[in-house]
Amino acid sequence: MSKRNCVVILSSEDEDATSKLSSSSNYKKTKSRSTSASSRGRKKARASHSRSHLSKLHEIDLFGDDFNEVFTGSEVSAGTQRSFAEELWVDKYKPNSLEELAVHKKKVEDVKTWFEERLKSSKGVYNNNVLLISGQAGVGKSAAIHVIASHLGAIVYGWNTPTPVIWQEHLYNSGTGTQYTSKLDEFESFVERVRKYGLLLTSYTGDSKPSIILLIDDLPMTNGKSAFGKLKNCLQLLVKSTQIPTAILLTDCGNADSVDYNARCLEELKLSLESSGACKVAFNPITVNSMKKVLLRICQMERCDVTAEYVDLIAKTSGGDIRHAITSLQFFCLKPNLVHSLASSTSSHVSLKEESNKPDTSDSGYSLHFGRDEALSLFHALGKFLHNKRETGVGIEYDQDGFLIRERLSRLPLKMDVPEKILCQAHVQPGSVADFLHENVLDFLDDEAIHDAWTVSSYLGDADILLAKLRGMVCSYNEAEGVLQSAAASIAVRGVLFGNSNPLSSRWHAVRRPRLWQVEKVSFYKNKVDRLRIPACKRFSSYHMSIMATEYMPMLKLLGNRACGYDGPSQKSSPNLEMEDFDFDKMDLDEQSMGLSDDDIEDW
Amino acid sequence: MLWVDKYRPKTLDHVTVHTDIAHNLKKLVKEQDCPHLLFYGPSGSGKKTLIMAVLRQMFGSGAEKVKVENRTWKVDAGSRSLDIELTTLSSTNHIEISPSDAGFQDRYVVQEVIKEMAKNRPIDTKGKKGFKVLVLNDVDKLSREAQHSLRRTMEKYSAYCRLILCCNSSSRVTEAIRSRCLNVRINAPSEEQILDVLELIGKKEGLQLPPGFAARIAEKSNRNLRRAILTFETCRVQQYPFTSKQTIPPMDWEEHISEIASDIMKEQSPKRLFQVRGKLYDLLINCIPPEMVLKRLLHELLRKLDAELKHEVCHWAAYYEHRMRLGQKAIFHIEAFVAKFMSIYKSFLIATFG
Structure with missing residues (x-):
């Protein structure tokens, strides 16, 4: 054998x-x-x-x-x-007519009529000549504009992002006297020009003046508040005073609740432009069906025989990004070997078909080599962990090769991806994962299961200890630190999943923000205020906070301020400080809690 | 001025509680060759008082003229520079700081301060080079790294300055530091000693003490002299003339913890655990150190507990206290202890009562 x-x-x-x-x-x-x-x-x-x-x-x-x-x-x-x-197929099969666009018909119609109205009528009829098109990457924003323009017989004139200047290049140029202008400045002057003089078409030598559409596809990158403010102002001016129908394309990056600064800026920009009169159209991710249609059409034209399942799979895994889908189709058709190896790696063609019959395994998380990685929001991920959904039913065979697990330690298989993968997709700090889980996990435990509560909190403690090892090592980032962090997060998550031995049937729960953060903040603040008082009370030696808090403060409360030698100035200064700090605190808390309240987890 | 400060002995001669230690210290300082000192003992036993008295013995009344400053030190830590802010108390001859307040940057503070002190070394009247004294509070709360660097600086600059270290538990101070210091253990005063001090204060304030009243305060104080005096003064404010059955005001946080303990005993469920967490947060917000919370909580629970469980509960309390020290977020570990206790207690209840 x-x-x-x-x-x-x-x-x-x-x-x-x-x-x-x-x-x-x-x-x-x-x-x-x-x-x-x-x-x-x-x-x-x-x-x-x-x-x-x-x-x-x-x-x-x-x-x-x-x-x-x-x-x-x-x-x-x-x-x-x-x-x-x-x-590239993406360029080759660019949509040439309105019918070929994969974007939803109604949206296309909206945009078309908007441009039609503005191009047909004489100048100055409409106050707002700016159309704001938003949508995630690869939903056909630019393609739609180009197709519509050619349909209407208009010329698209665009802001082309200048090539970036490398530092060496700049040094070289600086000798010749050319000054460096930032891309933002260039963009600003471009907008200024367009606003004041319209567009001068030098290359065009026709008889009749053609209609023009201005397309601003790529906003310059801004870093910091002042640069962003500049960009915002200049765009607002454009919205208010331009005479040419203009389309501004904004690419949504990821989900709105992300803490990313740039994403928030974009959101703000969108709002401000809308408020100053721009018309807004949001393109949704392309649906699987229309994506499939496009892909099949390309397959036909290329005469490559890709089975419907694979097209289906590509359409599903691309996350509504048609550019990505087409590129992956091209990649897929490139080598027939690849298809073969793929099929063998997923055990066989037949089994794949079988799998596709089962809806729960094929649609969620099945990704090919070329699938787009899907991102999860923090709350989605937390929800998965907290709800702790597991396979039910009798017919669950345990892995025969694995070692035997005692009855009380074994759990039903998870009805989700590996926790580490979910963590990876959610892009969160391990520390905050532990905090969020700690805050919320008790709600999801059975009322009788105090032993589970202990298991869970003990594992969270383990995670905390691992995370605490990093304290004081902020100076240098190294590999080991990363491993430690992810190990801590993994322990926290798996501890929660394992500890909750019989999960409740799912019901609606709100996920709270960790109160711990607030507690830490307030106690830190209190510490500071009290420290100001110490010198006033005690002239000879400073006491540590613990003694202040446990012995002096309670007694001082009872005594009232009378007995203690509060000095005038210190008393005056401490309320001031209180006001300042607390305002700031409140603001901060409000902001964050507002952000949270929108994101209550529903049952899914 | 609070009585605690008003009746604090100023010199080694006036010390009433640890007279023998004071006597020895005086002899030590007089011989001009003062080693580094490490004072340790429970809080409220008179460590600070002795330190101040020693300083006065060394430098005369100049040591009492102190100023409080919030100082910032710029520290080069590898690639970047840090700003560390600390409150210092200093006279011409000594500086007192609590380096553990700087969190994990504590190791820089110690080095920096000592270096700076070494730079401007005072010269005494006889033209001899004198030394400065650095008083470090809460040495046991220093991180391992800080204690390590403290050891090295101690050796390097021992000619320029003397260190007086002060902490609650010497077990958390590394062996290396302990062996370089003269260790002075300050016991908690006995109840009789506290009683004596209280009666002395009462006499000086001209108060009528009913029999047994001071004894009750002393008993309630857990052999903590500072607490006893504070309580005494509070009683004086609340009600005078004293009656022998006058209630002695308890500490509010201790009340709170005993409330938590009875909550825990009443019901053992995740929901109750969540409520307990809320109450624990209240304590932490008020800067009650988590170690004391855990200790007090154990104390309260043990009072209500069946004898056969006591051993196990104590074991787990110790286990989680250790983990709390290793970890960063105390609430995780306190809560784990509470959950463990609930789990033990619940299975105990089921086993006994079905």
Whole structure:
């Protein structure tokens, strides 16, 4: 038996080795070929560039060509006989008509009529000439504008982000007397120009004046409050005074409740622009069905036979991002080998089909190599941990290979991803995970299960001890620290999951913000105030806070201020401090608690 | 001025409680070769009083002219510089600080202060180079790193300054530091000694003490002299002339904890645990140190507990106190103790009463 196994392993290794060899030789070939091709391409690019003084955009296109050549090179190596792809499919199958757009019909219609009204009528009829289009990346915002413009016969004139200046370049340039202008300044002056003079079309040499649409696709990056304020002001001015129909595209990054500063800025910008009169349209992520339609159409045109399941899978895992979906389709069609290996890795084609029949395993968390990683909000993740949903039913077979677990320690399998993966997706600090779990977990325990409560709190304590090891090591970030942190988070989460041995049937719960944070803040503040009082009470030696709190304060309360030598100035100064600090505190707390109240977890 | 300060002995001669220690200290200082000193003992036993008296013995009445400052030290810590703010009490000859207030940056404070003291060394009247004294409070609360660096600085600068360390428990001070100091253990005063002090104060204030009244205060004070005197003064404010059955005001936080204890005994469920957590937070907000909360809570629980459970409960209290020291967020561990207690107690109740 073992011998046979051995033989099999050997043979497979052999195979591997040969395949590796062949693949490496292939790889070498492709490399040489592709490099030569790309260098040719680059030469071409340079030549063309020198001949016709085109804008920088072309360079980017040419770069794209290079990229393509690399791609096609690899295709050759794979040994397929398919036609060379000239372009990325994303560019090749750009929507050319309104019908081809995968965006929801109604939204397209809205945008179209908005532009139609403004282009047809004479100038000055409408006060607001700015359309704000928001949506996550890859939902077809720019594509929609371009298609609509070509449908209406208008020219899209856009703000192209200037190429960034590298520091070395700047140093080199500074000798020649050119001054550095920040990209934000350039953007500002562009907006200024557009506002005052409209657009001067130098390249256009037609008879009739065409209608123009101004497209601002890429807002300059802002860092810090003042820069952001500048950007906001300049855009507001644009909204108020521009005469050309303008579309501003805003890419939503992630979820709104994220603590990311930039995301909050974007939100603020959106609101301020809306309030100054811009019309807003929000594009939703593209639905699975329309995505599938597009993908199938591309498949047909490319004549590659991708099974409907895979198209389905790609559409589902792309998270509403059509650009991503098309690119992954192209990647998928690149090598037939890949499909094969994938299928074998997921045990077999048949089993995949079977899986797709079961809705709960295939749609959640099944990701291919090219699936977009989905992000979870903190509250979603917490909800998963706290609700602690597990498989039910009798037919659960335990892993036969695993070691035997005692009855009271075994738990039903989890009805979710591995906790660590969820943590990873939620992008949170381990410390705050522990705090949130600590604050909320008791609500989710059975009323009789005090032993569980002990288990849970004991594990949370373990996590705290691990986290405390980091104290004082703020100076340098190293690998071990990261491991320690994630271990702590993992222990906290798994402790909560394990400890809650018979989870309650799910019902609605609000997730609270850890009160611990507030307690820490207030006690720190109190500490400070009391410390101001100490010198007033005691002239000879300072006492530690604990003695103050446990012995002096209670007695002073009873004595009243009379007996204690409160000095005038200190008394005056401490309420002042109180006012200042407390206002600040309150503000802070309000802000955060407001943020929280929106995010009550519903049962899912 | 509070009585605690008013009747604090100013010199080693006037010390009433630890007379023998005071006598020895006086001899020590007189011989001009004062080693580093480490005072340890429970709170309210007179460590600070002795330290102040020693300083006065060393430097004369100049040691009493102190000023309070909030000082900031700039410290270079590798790549960046830190600003550490601490309250100091200083006279020309000594500085007193509580370095543990700086949190985990405490190790820098000790080094920095001692270095600075070494730089401007006072010269006494005879032209001899004198030394300064650095009083460090709560040495036991210093982190391991800080104690380590304290050890090194102690050796390096021992010619320029003397350290007087003060802490509650010497077991949390590293061996290395303890062996470099003269250890002075200050016991908690006995109830008779407290009684004597209270009667002395009563006499000086011209108060009529009914028989047994002072004894009751002394008994309630847990052998903590400071607490006894504070309580005494509070009683004086609340009601005078004293009656022998006058209630002695309890500490509010202790009341609170006994309330928590009875809550725990009444019901054992996650919901109750959550309520208890809220009450514990109230205590922590008022800066009651978590160690004392845990200790007091155990004390209160033991009073109401069946004898056969006491051993186990004590074990778990010790276990969680240790973990609290290792950890950062005390509430996690106190709560774990409460949960464990509830779990034990509940199974005990089920076993006995079914």
